[in-house]
Each structure stands twice: as C-alpha cells, then as structure tokens.
Amino acid sequence: MTAVLTIAKDEWRFWLRSKLALAVVAVFALVLVAVSLLTGLRMHAEAHARAGHQADSEETFLAQPDRHPHRMVHYGHYVFRSPAPLAMFDPGLDSVTGQAMFLEGHRQNSATFSAAAASADAGGLTWLTPALVYQVFAPLLIIVLGHGAVVRERESRALAPLLAQGLSGRTLLAGKALALSLFAALLLTPLVVSAAVSLGSGESLLAAASLVGVYLLYLLVWAGLTLLVSSALEKRATVIAGLAASWLAITLVLPAVAVNVSSRAAPLAGKIETDLTMLTEERDLGDGHDVDDSVYDKLQAELLEEYGVQRVKDLDINIRGILAEMAEAKLTNTLNVYADRRMQAERRQARVLVQHGWLTPALAVATASRALSGTDLDHYHRFLQQAEALRIDFVQGLNRAHAEELTYIDDINRNRDAASWERARVDAANWQVLDEFRFETASAGQRLSNAGSTITMLMTWLVALAIALGWQSGRLRP
Amino acid sequence: METSSKLQAESLKIHRSGKEVLSGISFSVNSSEVYALLGGNGAGKSTTLLSFLGFLTPSGGRVTVNGVSVADNLQAARKAIAYLPESASLYEHLDAYENLRYFLELARVSFDDSALDAALDRVSLNPDARARRLKDYSKGMRQKVAIALAILRDTDILLLDEPTSGLDPSAIDEFHDLARNLADSGKTLLMVTHDVYGACQVADRIGLLRRGQLVGEFSAPDGGRIETDTVHRAFSDSESGKARVT
Numbered sequence: 001m002t003a004v005l006t007i008a009k010d011e012w013r014f015w016l017r018s019k020l021a022l023a024v025v026a027v028f029a030l031v032l033v034a035v036s037l038l039t040g041l042r043m044h045a046e047a048h049a050r051a052g053h054q055a056d057s058e059e060t061f062l063a064q065p066d067r068h069p070h071r072m073v074h075y076g077h078y079v080f081r082s083p084a085p086l087a088m089f090d091p092g093l094d095s096v097t098g099q100a101m102f103l104e105g106h107r108q109n110s111a112t113f114s115a116a117a118a119s120a121d122a123g124g125l126t127w128l129t130p131a132l133v134y135q136v137f138a139p140l141l142i143i144v145l146g147h148g149a150v151v152r153e154r155e156s157r158a159l160a161p162l163l164a165q166g167l168s169g170r171t172l173l174a175g176k177a178l179a180l181s182l183f184a185a186l187l188l189t190p191l192v193v194s195a196a197v198s199l200g201s202g203e204s205l206l207a208a209a210s211l212v213g214v215y216l217l218y219l220l221v222w223a224g225l226t227l228l229v230s231s232a233l234e235k236r237a238t239v240i241a242g243l244a245a246s247w248l249a250i251t252l253v254l255p256a257v258a259v260n261v262s263s264r265a266a267p268l269a270g271k272i273e274t275d276l277t278m279l280t281e282e283r284d285l286g287d288g289h290d291v292d293d294s295v296y297d298k299l300q301a302e303l304l305e306e307y308g309v310q311r312v313k314d315l316d317i318n319i320r321g322i323l324a325e326m327a328e329a330k331l332t333n334t335l336n337v338y339a340d341r342r343m344q345a346e347r348r349q350a351r352v353l354v355q356h357g358w359l360t361p362a363l364a365v366a367t368a369s370r371a372l373s374g375t376d377l378d379h380y381h382r383f384l385q386q387a388e389a390l391r392i393d394f395v396q397g398l399n400r401a402h403a404e405e406l407t408y409i410d411d412i413n414r415n416r417d418a419a420s421w422e423r424a425r426v427d428a429a430n431w432q433v434l435d436e437f438r439f440e441t442a443s444a445g446q447r448l449s450n451a452g453s454t455i456t457m458l459m460t461w462l463v464a465l466a467i468a469l470g471w472q473s474g475r476l477r478p
Numbered sequence: 479m480e481t482s483s484k485l486q487a488e489s490l491k492i493h494r495s496g497k498e499v500l501s502g503i504s505f506s507v508n509s510s511e512v513y514a515l516l517g518g519n520g521a522g523k524s525t526t527l528l529s530f531l532g533f534l535t536p537s538g539g540r541v542t543v544n545g546v547s548v549a550d551n552l553q554a555a556r557k558a559i560a561y562l563p564e565s566a567s568l569y570e571h572l573d574a575y576e577n578l579r580y581f582l583e584l585a586r587v588s589f590d591d592s593a594l595d596a597a598l599d600r601v602s603l604n605p606d607a608r609a610r611r612l613k614d615y616s617k618g619m620r621q622k623v624a625i626a627l628a629i630l631r632d633t634d635i636l637l638l639d640e641p642t643s644g645l646d647p648s649a650i651d652e653f654h655d656l657a658r659n660l661a662d663s664g665k666t667l668l669m670v671t672h673d674v675y676g677a678c679q680v681a682d683r684i685g686l687l688r689r690g691q692l693v694g695e696f697s698a699p700d701g702g703r704i705e706t707d708t709v710h711r712a713f714s715d716s717e718s719g720k721a722r723v724t
Contacts, residue, residue, distance in 0.1 A: 006583045010569075017571045157567030161624075164531045164561035165585045165631065166553055477533055478563075 003167065007175020008182065011149065015183075021145055028141045036089070036130045036190045040197070043088040050080040050099060054437060061434050066425040068414065069402040070289075070324065073395050076104035079437040081111075081383045084374030085201035086211060089194040090131035092375025101384075103391035105328060105398075108335045111384065130194060131369050134215055135362050136251045138187055139222040143243045145183060146223060149176040150231040150476075151239045160478035169476030173469055177227055184219035191215055204444035211372045214451065217458040218365040224465030231472050251362045258356035258363055266349040274338060281334050289324070296323055313408050320411050321403025325396055332392050339388070343381050350377050357457040364457040371451040374441035378450055383439055390437050397433025401426055482508050484544060484635050484666040485530060491538030492525050492690075499525045501690040502539060507668050507683075509634075512661045514677035515670040516713060517687035523670035524564070526687070527637045530668070531561055543635065560628035562621075564640040570613035574598060574623045577612065581627050589630060597626040601656060618649030625656060636660065638669035642676050654680045674713050678706040688716045 098111030195208035357364030370376035414424030543555035686694035
C-alpha cells in the first residue's frame with residue numbers, strides 16, 4: 001500500500017511540475033466555473049420567472065368577475081413547469097421541451113413543442129451546461145493528464161528499472177489509478193458545490209449525492225480507460241490517437257448513432273395523423289354543448305326519470321352543466337388514451353436509446369444525470385400528467401357550478417336581453433375551484449430507481465475496466 | 479543454495495516476434511566479477527540482460543540468479559539485481575535526491591538523507607547539481623545518479639546495458655573506475671557493450687556475442703587486463719563472419 005501511495009504522490013508531483021498540465025487544468029476549471037455560474041444563474045432566473053408567471057396566472061383567473069361558468073372553461077389557465085433544483089447543473093430536456101401549457105375545456109394542449117424531439121435528444125452542443133462539460137470535456141482532461149501515466153515511463157525507459165527492482169505491474173497500475181482517481185474526484189468540486197446549493201433549494205440529499213456519485217463513476221471509467229490504453233500501447237503517439245478516437249466515439253459519435261437507431265427502432269406516430277384520428281373519435285362522442293344531440297338522449301331520459309319530471313326545464317339542476325361534465329369526462333378519457341399511447345411510445349424509444357449506454361458510458365451518464373436532476377423524459381411526462389390533472393379538476397369544477405349554480409331557464413335565455421345576460425352569471429367565488437399548480441418532481445428514491453439501469457451500466461464498465469487493468473498489469477513489460 | 483556463480487545462462491534460447499534472438503548460449507558470472515558481453519547491434523546483448531530480469535521468457539534453457547531459476551522465483555531475482563538500462567532512465571521532473579528517494583521507497587529500502595549524499599559522493603556527482611532537476615543533467619550525470627541508486631540498494635548484482643554509451647571520455651574513465659571499485663567491494667557486474675576498449679579496461683571476462691550465439695570468451699590474466707588487440711581482432715572477425723574465436 002505504501003508503494004501505491006508513493007507512485008500516486010509522484011504522479012501528482014509530475015502533474016504539478018508540468019506547465020502544460022497546469023495550464024489545461026486552469027482552462028478547464030475556468031470554463032467549468034463559468035458555465036456552472038451562468039447555468040446556475042440562468043436556471044435560477046427561469047425558476048423565478050416561471051414561479052412569477054404561475055402566480056400571475058392564478059391571480060388573473062381568480063380575479064375574473066362573475067361570469068357564465070362555461071366562459072371560464074374556455075377562458076382557461078396557464079401552468080408553468082418550475083425547474084428542479086438540480087436543473088442548475090443539468091437542465092436536461094428543459095431547453096427543448098415546453099415549459100408552459102394552456103389549460104382549457106375540451107382540449108389537451110401541447111407544451112409548445114414536439115415531444116418526439118424531446119424523447120430522442122442526447123444532448124446537443126448548442127447549449128453548454130455543467131453536465132455537458134462533465135460528460136464531454138472532463139474526459140478530455142483526464143486523457144490529457146493521464147495518457148502518459150504508463151507510456152511515459154516506458155518511453156523514458158524508467159519502467160524497466162522500476163519493474164526490475166521488484167515492483168509489480170499491479171502495484172504500479174494501482175498507484176497510477178489512485179492518482180487519476182483522486183484527480184477525477186477533484187474534478188467533481190464544482191458539481192459538489194452545485195449539489196450543495198441545490199440542497200438549499202429543497203433538493204434531497206439522496207438525489208444530490210447520487211448525482212455526484214454517478215459522475216464519479218463516469219470519470220473513473222475514463223480514468224480506467226485512459227490507464228488501460230496507456231499501459232497497453234507502446235508509443236505515446238499511439239496512445240493519444242487511441243484515446244482521442246475513443247473520446248470521439250464515446251462522447252460524440254455513438255450517442256448520435258444511438259439517437260438515429262432508437263428513432264428507427266421505436267418510431268413515434270406523426271402528430272398530424274394522430275390528431276386526425278383523435279378528432280374522428282371525438283366527433284363520435286357528441287357535442288356536450290348541445291342538449292338535443294342524440295348521443296345524450298339516454299342520459300336525458302335517465303335524468304327525467306330520476307327527478308320524476310317530464311321536461312328538461314323542470315329539472316332541479318341545469319342539464320347543460322351535467323352534459324358538459326359528462327362530455328368532458330368522456331372526451332378526457334379518449335384524450336388520455338392517446339396521451340398515454342404517445343408517452344408509452346416515447347418511453348419505448350427512450351428505453352432503446354438508453355440501452356446504448358452499454359456501448360457508450362457518455363450516454364449512460366447523461367441519462368442517469370437527467371433522471372436524478374429531474375429533467376428527463378419521465379419528468380416531462382409528469383408535468384403533462386400533473387397539468388392534465390389540474391385541467392380536468394378545474395374544468396369539471398366549473399361544469400359542476402354550471403349545473404348547480406345556474407338554472408336551465410336562465411342559461412338558455414342568456415342572450416335574450418341585458419338582464420338575461422346578467423342572470424346567466426355565477427358568483428366569482430366559484431373560480432376558487434382552481435387549485436394552485438406547483439410542479440412536483442419524483443421522489444429521490446424514485447429518481448434513483450429510474451437511473452438504476454444506467455448506474456448498473458457505468459458500474460459494469462468500471463468493473464470490466466478494472467478486470468482488464470488487472471490482466472494488463474500481469475503482462476506489463478518495459 | 480550457495481554458489482559462486484551469481485548469474486548463469488544455460489543453453490538459453492529466446493524468441494522475439496517469432497525470431498530466434500538467442501540460440502542456446504551458456505555462460506556464468508561469478509561473484510565479484512565484471513563480465514562484459516560484447517557484440518554488435520542485434521547480437522542479443524540486451525535480450526540476455528532482460529532474460530535475467532524475467533522480462534523475457536526463455537523458449538529453451540534457463541537463467542539463474544544466485545543459483546535460483548528466474549522462472550521459479552522472479553521476485554527474488556529482481557530483488558538481488560540492480561538494473562541500469564541504456565541511457566540511465568530516471569525522472570526528469572525530479573532532482574537527484576528525489577529520484578533516489580522515489581526508487582528506494584518503491585524498492586522498500588530504508589535509508590537516511592546522509593546515505594544519499596554518501597552514495598552521490600561515491601559516484602562523484604557535483605553537490606551543487608544534486609538539488610537540480612534531472613532535465614538539466616548530462617548523460618554522464620544521470621549515469622552517476624543511477625549508479626548511486628544501485629549502491630544504495632546494496633544489491634549483489636548489477637546489470638548494466640551499454641553503460642558508457644554517449645559518455646564523454648572522462649566520464650567513461652570515471653565509470654570504469656567506479657565499476658572496478660564496485661567489483662572489488664564484492665559486487666558482481668554483468669555489462670553489455672559494443673565498446674571493445676572499454677570492455678577490456680574493466681572486465682575480468684568478456685563474452686563475444688554474435689547473432690545470438692556466444693562465439694568466444696576471454697579472461698584477464700591474474701592481476702592484468704584482457705588484451706585489447708586480441709579482442710578487437712576477434713570482434714572484427716566475428717562481425718564479418720570470418721571465424722569462431724575460442
């Protein structure tokens with residue numbers, strides 16, 4: 001163990017005395033700190049703005065005067081998705097999925113953007129985030145510092161006397177691995193700071209710590225790969241070429257290929273054709289605004305029988321409100337079937353994409369990072385589901401007010417004159433059916449569970465590299 | 479097992495990349511002896527040294543260190559040997575003291591700082607240079623640090639690969655003195671070289687290696703040196719393939 005520490009200490013001493021190594025680390029540190037700061041400030045501003053918009057939207061809805069309740073159903077309401085605390089580190093799909101949604105009766109609106117693109121996104125380079133810096137550029141830094149770990153000894157012919165004096169290859173590689181691992185851990189400092197800040201914003205310790213752990217695993221994979229190549233090849237130029245090719249393949253090429261493959265393997269139905277099919281089904285459900293629509297004849301007969309009256313206008317409740325409530329429920333069931341189908345297709349495509357993490361740890365860590373940060377596809381779906389739950393709740397609340405607070409006679413006569421128009425309003429207190437909307441991320445345990453398969457991939461990579469290094473240490477020659 | 483042969487090659491055959499590099503050579507190096515393996519490029523000199531260190535596995539025959547087969551106890555062989563590769567390979571980012579400390583710590587040799595200075599004094603390394611990083615050292619100065627390391631490790635056996643290659647004449651003389659001095663103090667030295675003059679200056683025995691075969695061996699007379707002309711002629715003949723020297 002002493003020899004391992006001695007080797008690790010000397011490796012650090014070499015780096016600290018290398019101007020190139022120090023310059024590269026300084027540049028990286030500068031980029032990482034700047035990106036962390038900028039992304040943190042940006043996401044903080046986003047969170048603040050969205051919370052403000054949400055409060056304004058709720059205030060505006062509740063401040064509406066006495067009105068016909070169905071006008072309020074169509075007046076609608078906006079909801080905003082507040083970014084999760086860890087989004088300051090990994091905004092994930094935040095930049096490509098819609099964050100606001102307009103909620104109204106009879107419709108499930110999109111969140112401003114094509115969900116198909118979100119499900120297949122692997123992290124473009126258009127927006128540099130701390131997560132992307134760690135996923136793409138931190139491995140480069142490990143390569144810059146670690147590529148010479150063994151090949152430098154071999155080329156300078158120091159490896160021969162080292163091994164010749166009884167030092168085992170296993171001890172040598174263990175020392176080098178320890179040095180690189182400590183460096184990888186040090187690279188995580190900005191992430192640890194971000195994670196600590198997120199705790200202050202309400203993030204759970206489990207999620208924050210898991211995120212740090214996942215990136216540690218990822219960087220250790222790179223340290224292992226760097227060391228393996230450095231010890232297996234004889235020339236520094238070959239080592240650099242091999243590692244550069246690996247970096248390109250793992251961080252850029254394979255993730256892009258994976259997106260293409262998953263799009264082909266699990267395609268999503270086009271929005272236009274889906275909407276047309278859905279519209280056809282909606283027509284068959286009848287028009288909830290029209291009491292005379294034959295689709296609702298049975299309901300009308302049942303109500304008349306239940307209340308023991310012959311005519312609709314003799315009912316104690318407003319049948320127009322009841323019909324609106326019933327039509328909304330049936331329509332929502334149909335819309336939910338399509339929404340579930342779409343989400344399942346997106347999840348299926350995402351699952352195919354994630355399987356490529358066995359080939360590229362960059363994809364595995366990106367997926368785990370988003371899951372733990374609460375910025376993945378699952379959380380986008382949660383937003384849609386939570387928004388829909390709020391929509392159906394307040395729309396049906398208004399329909400209930402329509403049925404109970406407004407008489408059928410006043411309702412159908414509302415356009416007769418000004419006085420009738422006034423009588424067809426209900427008290428604004430009924431708008432209180434609208435609940436507050438605060439987007440809830442999954443629990444830390446759930447997020448960790450969602451990231452489980454990708455964490456397994458990273459651990460498998462690490463174990464495989466450890467085995468390969470163990471094997472390589474036995475055949476290490478000058 | 480006690481034996482006077484510190485190093486022994488018995489019918490040693492080595493193949494590298496499918497090619498026979500050593501073709502069943504046999505020789506031994508006795509205690510307190512300087513043995514020089516002399517040969518041209520590609521003769522198999524360095525290969526012979528590497529086989530004593532266990533870096534190459536014989537395809538035939540065997541090598542022993544202190545009477546123990548290297549194949550049977552590699553670590554014991556390596557512990558007994560100090561190896562100085564060609565162009566003494568130390569760390570340029572470290573100074574002389576740091577280099578010595580690093581290698582000694584890894585060899586698990588206990589030492590104190592005064593021992594470092596004593597060893598560096600013995601190899602005549604300028605005290606002003608000792609705290610400077612090796613990137614500013616000449617080849618001869620690096621060679622001295624490497625030999626100081628061998629002294630500090632206090633191994634019985636030193637394997638030297640082209641120890642005078644690239645050294646200036648005065649550094650070569652210094653090295654020869656040091657090598658003799660080490661042998662006289664009980665160390666066993668096996669050096670490989672293509673320097674006929676140097677080998678004759680310092681060696682008790684010289685083995686002439688050509689294309690993987692030991693084609694001749696010369697011994698110094700009691701109290702004398704091996705005659706340079708004889709070896710030089712044999713070396714030239716052997717390189718031109720004219721004769722086998724006995």
